[in-house]
Amino acid sequence: GAVVSQHPSRVICKSGTSVKIECRSLDFQATTMFWYRQFPKQSLMLMATSNEGSKATYEQGVEKDKFLINHASLTLSTLTVTSAHPEDSSFYICSAGEGANTDTQYFGPGTRLTVL
């Protein structure tokens, strides 16, 4: 199956700093990538849809100025958590599917963010 990588796997930062998370499709091109947030023992919460070459589409309740998404190429999307606070601590996971409008999604390994 297709491979999606994510970096970093774990990050600890101080409150007020910004953190960038990268999501890469390694062996395929992805027009669309999805960013999720997962709290312990809970399901995946879709944050936004990252569209290559255009603005991301954010889900209701997700602050676009807080969670900046850039999808500059067909293999890379980045999520930047700006001015992070302890309540932003979570497991962030991206997913991608091959080509456009694909239903089969492959997930990255996730990034554990801890904001002190």
Next chain:
Amino acid sequence: GENVEQHPSTLSVQEGDSAVIKCTYSDSASNYFPWYKQELGKRPQLIIDIRSNVGEKKDQRIAVTLNKTAKHFSLHITETQPEDSAVYFCAASSPGGSYIPTFGRGTSLIVHP
């Protein structure tokens, strides 16, 4: 929008027993139903999927059934093993929903040796 309900939230079985996890969906336009397995601290892994043009799909010890009329689909795991212990998520998506999957809340499966 789509709404996916998943039951049970926790399932405990003895090694060798079968496990069944059930999901219902609300949008009749949904046509793709994947199942993901997520081990603690790791990524969700696609284990099996089914599309609306078939009623059943099997892959070794894992099978998925789909009832479009009733809008429900189920995951069946036979001869469970301790390594099957994980959280399982069902999902549903449709072309009209831009293929964005709607996930169930997850089922924590515990297989006791």
